[in-house]
Amino acid sequence: MAAGDPIAEVDSVRVRFLGKKGEVSRLLKQMGKLPPDERPKVGQAANTVRDAIETAVRQALDNARDEALRRELAGPPIDVTLPGRPLDVGPRHPVSRTWDEVVDVFRKMGFEAASGPEIEGDFYNFEALNIPPEHPARDMQDTFYLNSGRPAPAMTTEGGEGPDPGDVLLRTHTSPVQVRAMLRQAPPVRIICPGKVYRRDSDPTHTPMFHQIEGLWVDRNVTMADLKGTLQLFAKAFFGTKAQVRFRPSYFQFTEPSAEVDVSCSICGGSGTAAGASARSTVEPESCKTCSGTGWLEILGAGMVDPAVFEAVNYDPEIWSGFAFGMGIDRVAMLKYQIDDLRMLFENDARFLEQFP
Amino acid sequence: MKILHPWLADYIDGPLPDPESTARSLTFAGLEVESIDWFGRSTGGIVVARVETVGPHPNAAKLSVCEVFDGDSHRKVVCGAPNVRAGMCAPFAGPGTRLVNGMEVGEREFRGVVSSGMLLSAAEIGLWDDASGLLDLGGERKPGTPLRDLPGFSGAVLDVSATPNRPDALSHIGVAREVTALTGTRLRMPETDLEENAKQTTEVAKVRIEDPERCGRYVARVIEGVSIGPSPAWLRARLAAAGIRPIYNVVDVTNYVLLEMGHPLHAFDLDLLDSATIIVRRANPDETLVTLDDVERRLDREDLVIADASSPVALAGVMGGQTSEVSPKTERILLESAWFEPIGIRRSARRHGLHSESSHRFERGADPAIPLLAADRAASLISRLAGGVVLGGALDVHPRPVTPQNVTLRFDRTCDVLGLRIEPEDQERALVGLGFRVVDRAPDRLLLEVPSFRTEMSREIDLIEEVARLHGYDAIPSTLPGRSPESSRPDEAGREEEVVSRVREAASAAGCREVVNYSFLSESDVSMGLDMKTLPEARPLRLSNPLTTEHSVMRTTMLASLLGNLRYNRRFQRSDLKLYEVGRVYLAGQGDLIEEPNRLAAVFSGRRAPLSWTQEGAVVDFYDVKGLVETILRRLGVNLAECQFEIDENGLPWLHPRSACRVVGPSGERLGWLGEVHPGVAAHFELAPGVMAVELEVDALTTISHLVPSYKTIPRFPAVYRDLAVVVGEDVNAEQIRRLIEAPLPEAEHIGARVVDATLFDMYTGPQVGEGKRSLAYAIRYQATDRTLTDTETSRMHLAIVARLENELGAALRV
Missing domain, CATH: 3.50.40.10 (Phenylalanyl-trna Synthetase, Chain B, domain 3)
Known part of the structure; x- marks a missing residue:
């Protein structure tokens, strides 16, 4: 019973003796020819034989199974170093991923997401934001215009037809979403507006399209301290619990007072020196590339909503106050993933995309 | 603007902090100092020398030989400058001095006369671009004085970036005024007395x-x-x-x-x-x-x-x-x-x-x-x-005399805006330091006259900002805003975001890399090489001042952007690629409306699965993108059986006419299209034929989605599977067969059973079934809710289905 499939061989023995046409059956069928008084004796003997054979077969089958399992387990191991079957899950783009993360943080703080047209009217993009025609602040935002003979999207407010949108342009910031929100509803307003924005600029640090996220919080008794606290909380949630924020006075036409907001560098932890710079064993520590050694990252612009903006949307600035802030999603993504060329974001080179699994 | 730190001192009565401190306090008061440079860095080793005598050079008409005193010794120096004259003082570099251009001055022979050092022009020292002659320092200098010790020849240069609201800071006096307000010193105006x-x-x-x-x-x-x-x-x-x-x-x-x-x-x-x-x-x-x-x-x-x-x-x-x-x-x-x-x-x-x-x-x-x-x-x-x-x-x-403007400041208002208590006297001090004049006062407010150099300060909030920035934003505490009981408004974007997020997961699982493209394209790409008149979507909206022709029109299709991405990646030997994007297109819609629908689009090209020893190298086909669409619809809770994949013979000119369809929702919603990209369009993007694509409307998907499914009881008894293979003419489509199999069955209903679904698991065309025919094999699942179906019951239903297929589609049972 050694060669071949041991289980099959045992089985053939079982069939030969115990099968329907097997030896034992044949024996039992001949019992009728025996005299009646011999039948019990012979029957008993046949049963004994059958039992013995059954036991032997069962034993042999067990042995054969053991042997088969032993052989199955004993062979050489498979090549566990062969690569596995690929599960090709496509990666998210770093900008859209960052977009979601930032929106998520502000959602949890009580903001609601809002969106609006990218093809905007001058009124919503500039005038309602206290940027009249010919104002030098327009230089900071070189604008794309459209000339299709079609007006920018108008809107209806509670008071009827909304303001004339004016010249058609690609919005230079997501602030018009705030204007539209305030024209549409009475305070309080707590919105976060992510979206694509456009400026006529193209170099390693500027692309003609980029992504911005702006927040607006209007209520009674909102203060600049509230703005600081809100952004501090955001910085900790997004960049880690050790993140600090710093306000510097600045200028935006639609907020006053205005501030540039720096967040402590998430790469060097605010020390300004590169981590692991010792490899080259220079005497002076190398400065952090991400923050250029300052320890701070310029990330946000912010301020208290200018009363002129409230007047443009018919909110009484003596009753309502609010803050607004904005940041570049692309810039935050670049900082987070240490990407050094903004244009990479929109080339969509597979070798770039696949770095963010 | 470049502000010279030592120059500021001319206008400040009192101590001027060092350049770094000055820069820091200016920056934190809103005049950002972008960099600090050092003027005169290039003048190291250069001293003042007096030209004692000037004589002709024996061998060169244009050169002179001078005797020069550098404070230490008298030297003979050859000089070619036209303006050299006895008695003048000029910069001098002795042998061994390295000049800004890297040259080291030595004892050098000029046509037979050895020159022991060099008299220099402004350009040679790297100060400014005048190389026409020696830099004349006048006659009153002490020879040997290092050049950098002369007034004006060294000092920190602060690059001050003034925001558009600060024209007053575009001058040394303006910046000095800011420094005096910050340091509590006084401004000193220059001499303007005239004879x-x-x-x-x-x-x-x-x-x-x-x-x-x-x-x-x-x-x-x-x-x-x-x-x-x-x-x-x-x-x-x-x-x-x-x-x-x-x-x-x-x-x-x-x-x-x-x-x-x-x-x-x-x-x-x-x-x-x-x-x-x-x-x-x-x-x-x-x-x-x-x-x-x-x-x-x-x-x-x-x-x-x-x-x-x-x-x-x-x-x-x-x-x-x-x-x-x-x-x-x-x-x-x-x-x-x-x-x-x-x-x-x-x-x-x-x-x-x-x-x-x-x-x-x-x-x-x-x-x-x-x-x-x-x-x-x-x-x-x-x-x-x-x-x-x-x-x-x-x-x-002076036809338009200026009348000074008066503005009221309420002390409490400052505190309310900032969330910080600033004492009235501190508020007053800050504004007076900046040149505001108190016209009138009350216990709770001041009336201030705005200085002529700050005419844009016309409102109370402008004054509050001045107080805040001089006080320093650092002093403002961090608090969180309170919330009025009135709610803002429902999160309208939430539902669409959830749809997009599920769509993204499906595309990701299908192996699509997410891309983000510019919203503008070139005219030629947006039309994809097709005659614009054949495109159902109207002509693209055009930028009136594009940066380049590559970015001159707003995209009307996501497909063109994605095909552009495939073209780009093909240049780097990446032809096996699946991409997707969620973004807007920009359409000239009904009437004179401009519309910006949000869309999802994907393209599949090359191998179905990444190159691997475990898989055959099959390439993508129509059913890969269709599978993505079905997965998306299923994930959005849409009943696939209610959706249609409809052929639109002339409506999709960018797709292969034999391999294209529209996707239509349960109530006829136009969800989008899918198919193989037309070989001509592929060629326009330098791509080989066989690119698959899909474009869906996010808005329509949102409308038909059921994001929160309701649980249905799972039958306690097992279903029974029976396979069925039928041979039908090629004009019969799979949907017709599926509908007949899944349609209600009287034989089933009266025994409380039904066909749950039928899964197509094989399709065959070839000699075994004959010309113009194909065979389709289904695994049909039968189920009763209250028991396990018997063999007989199942067979009866199965035969009824076979009969229906035979009668209605001329199908033959394949055995």
Whole structure:
């Protein structure tokens, strides 16, 4: 019973003796020819034989199974170093991923997401934001215009037809979403507006399209301290619990007072020196590339909503106050993933995309 | 603007903090110092030397041999500068000194005479670009003094970036004022006392303003008998450090006063002005002016010009003209110090593409009260540095006198805006330090007069900002806003975001890499090489001022962007690629509406699965993208059986006509399309045929989605599977068969059973089934809710289905 499939061989023995046409059956069928008084004796003997054979077969089958399992387990191991079957899950783009993360943080703080047209009217993009025609602040935002003979999207407010949108342009910031929100509803307003924005600029640090996220919080008794606290909380949630924020006075036409907001560098932890710079064993520590050694990252612009903006949307600035802030999603993504060329974001080179699994 | 740290000291009564501290406090008060540089870094090792004697060179006519005293020893030096003369002091580099260009000065022979060191020009030291002769330091210097110790020859240069609301900070005095307000010191104004001649300005020149809206004031001073020449070294050094090239003394002075007071001035050669007359007027359409940058400008009615009796001599507030330019021959100067209206200047500067130091300041708003002071300061400096006499009395034409503006500040309002208590006296001190004057006071408020150099400060909030920034934003605490009981509004974007997020997960699972593309495309890509008239979507919206033709129209299709991505990646040998994007397209919609629907699009190209030893290298086909669409619909809770994949013969010209369809929702919603990209379109994007694509409307998907499924009881009894293979004509489609299999079955209903679903698991065409036929094999799942179906029951239903297929589709059971 050694060669071949041991289980099959045992089985053939079982069939030969115990099968329907097997030896034992044949024996039992001949019992009728025996005299009646011999039948019990012979029957008993046949049963004994059958039992013995059954036991032997069962034993042999067990042995054969053991042997088969032993052989199955004993062979050489498979090549566990062969690569596995690929599960090709496509990666998210770093900008859209960052977009979601930032929106998520502000959602949890009580903001609601809002969106609006990218093809905007001058009124919503500039005038309602206290940027009249010919104002030098327009230089900071070189604008794309459209000339299709079609007006920018108008809107209806509670008071009827909304303001004339004016010249058609690609919005230079997501602030018009705030204007539209305030024209549409009475305070309080707590919105976060992510979206694509456009400026006529193209170099390693500027692309003609980029992504911005702006927040607006209007209520009674909102203060600049509230703005600081809100952004501090955001910085900790997004960049880690050790993140600090710093306000510097600045200028935006639609907020006053205005501030540039720096967040402590998430790469060097605010020390300004590169981590692991010792490899080259220079005497002076190398400065952090991400923050250029300052320890701070310029990330946000912010301020208290200018009363002129409230007047443009018919909110009484003596009753309502609010803050607004904005940041570049692309810039935050670049900082987070240490990407050094903004244009990479929109080339969509597979070798770039696949770095963010 | 470049601000010289030592120059600031001229205007501050009291100590000036070191450059780093000054920079930090300016930055944190809102005048950002972008960098600190060091002027005079390049002058190391260079000292003042006096030229004792100058003699001819024996072998070279253009060279001279000088005896020079460098404070230590007398040296023989060969010099080629035309302006060398005995008694002058000039910069000197002894042997061993390394110059800014990297050259080391040595003992060197020039045509037989050994020169022991070098006398230097400004350019050779790296100060400014004058290489025409030695840098004349005058005669009164002590030989041996390091050059950097001379006044103006060294110091920190702060690059101050003033925001558009701070025209007052575009000068050294303006920045000094900020420093005094921050440090509690006092501002010291420069000397403007004049010695005036008995002869009156009115006797020699006339000024007339024809457009008082655009020119609110024009001050003219005349200086006679000037001698044009180089400015003293300290003045040239200061200009150079501030980034302005020194020219002649008169021009240098106007630039100096510009940097000092922030007020743009212009000097005319009075003898070149027709009839010694200044007329401020609009240009005539046929007039031209050659500006100082040697460009002929065609003027129009919108341009304000300074003209003499016959023609324009300057583009007002922007740039002077060549015809009246000061030259070495000039003897009489007419000095202009005017105030121009900002918007007009801005328009002219933009129209002519001319951005000058002057236009930069006027368009941000110059100080309307300063013209006379600036003119006097410049006249006094000119008469001191270029000789000449200042005629008596300035011509001061002032059609629009400025009335000072008063603004009320409520102390509590400051605290309410900032969320920080600032004492009334601290608020007052900050504003007074910045030049505001208290006109009236009450316990809870001040009435303040706004200084003329801050005319944009017209509201209480402007004053609050001034107080806040001087107090320092660091002092503002961090709190969280309270929330009124009124709710804002429902999160309208939430539902769509959830849809997009599920769509993204499905695309990701299908192996698609997410891309983000520009919203604009080239005209040729947006049409994908097709005749625009065949495209159902209207012509693309065009940018009127695109940066490049590559980005000149707004995309009307996501597909073109994604095909562009495949084209880009193919150049890097990446042809096996699946991509997706969620983004907007921009359509000229119904009527004159502009629409921006949000879409999902994906393209599949090349291998179905990444190259691997475990898989055959099959390439993608129609059913790969269809699978993605089905997965998306399923994930959005849409019943696939209610959706249609409809052929649209002429509506999808960018797709292969044999392999394309529209996707239609349960109530006829147009969800989008999918299919194989037309080989011609693929070729337009330099791609081989066989690219699969899909584009879906996010809005429509959101409408039909059921994001929260409701649980259905799972049957406690197992289902029974039966396979069924039928042969049908090729004109019968799979959907017809599926519907017949899944349609209600009377035989099933009366025994409380049904067909749950039928899964197509094999399809065959070929000799075994015959020409024009195909075989489809289904695994049909039968189920009763209350028991396990018996063999007999199942067979009865199965046979009923077979009969139905035979009768309605002429199907034959395949055995």
